[in-house]
Amino acid sequence: MIENPRADELVDAVAKWIDSIRPSLPPRDAFLARVAANVLSVVKREILLGPQADAAAVERLSQLLGVSGDVNTLNAVLCERLRSGDMDAETPGLLAALKANITDQIAIDQPNYSATGS
Amino acid sequence: MEVDISEGLLALAPKLGFATVSEVQRLSAGASMETWAFVAEGPEGRQEMILRRRPGPFDEESARSTSLATEAALITAAHAAGAPVAPLVRLCQPEDGLGEAHITMRIAGETLGRKIVTDPRFEAIRPALAGQCGRILAQIHSIPPGAMPLKSADAIGELDRYETLYRSFGTERPILELAFQHLRKHAPEPMPEVLLHGDFRNGNLIINESDGVAAVLDWELSHLGDPAEDLSWLCVNSWRFGVSSKPVGGFGDYQDLLDGYAAASGIEIPLSRVRYWQALGSLKWGVMCLLMYSSYASGATTSVERPMIGRxxxxxxxxxxxxxxxxL
Known part of the structure; x- marks a missing residue:
């Protein structure tokens, strides 16, 4: 993988440019430009944190389910077991694994989202 | 058909009891509903007003939301029940030339959830809001539905509806899957149906420093159902605007909301029932976010907002x- 520049740096550069022109835009475009910059911040975090989050999710889910596969396959297997009633909220380790996975996902999607006390 | 809003309002001014209309300004850019602010002026003074109109066709029978005529009837009934609303000025008639529309007073105050939970100017009023919301919901729930064409929804019906939507996306999200199964298994015993606001949350309330809740807005999702549905939607964490330690709208505590409701209605709603519906509310909002993303994925819309909301x-x-x- 090319490191000069890295993909996250390219994304960051575009986000900075969008921020620099935002004040000159009419209100609707200024709003959409802010959304666009937020989109790029998600992409940047996914580049930086995604592989590690996926690997950790695979580890947790394969342990929970006793099968192997990529994260999409494992999520599909888990959904099937929940649908069939083989697993539910009482299943030991289930909520802990789901919480760890979604905590990693929130760190990518919305790191400032406050979920304490929800 | 293009409608000249300024011209239409100007022609309507005498029927509103005013000589003229000025400062006509489009507020929202929503595709399905337009909101316009204007000022009506006459010998007796000036009055700020809001025009809400639907530019396209609408079939109340099949739609999830109500017609503007039903919304006008709800606002009038809520006003009579003592709930704070922006009072109805006129339900527009075909001869008004404005299409499906109604006009209400414009109430001063803040609607942005983030400001309501953080701005120092609301610090003094904030602790009173949860109890006030409880009392207002009791007033709304006391409205006799009469002849209003409102639909019914219970927990199982809502789960069916949203699960069908979720399945249509073909995605595998274990937490949503678990929530569907869990909420289906643990649905509370049904309670007698009441008239619900249907979208009672921080963001649809006008708040000011002196009155607290000065008006309840956006009645179009009103339906008949479980009182805990309305009480809980206000508590969904997505509407706490970052202040998740205050479960009621980011400004208050459960007990104040439930006490306010019980004092005004005589009905004690257990917290567990609210928490159940709160989870159902989070689940519904999650599916709605997926729905908004799917409108981008299918090519139906292109705005950058839609894919972002999927996250x-x-x-x-x-x-x-x-x-x-x-x-729960």
């Missing part, structure tokens, strides 16, 4: 896990 599903998932961990 808000995870907020509802972490809230659902927390609720399940706490035993």
């Amino acid at each position: 808000r599903v995870s907020e509802t998932e972490i809230d659902l896990v927390n609720l399940l961990e706490a035993g």
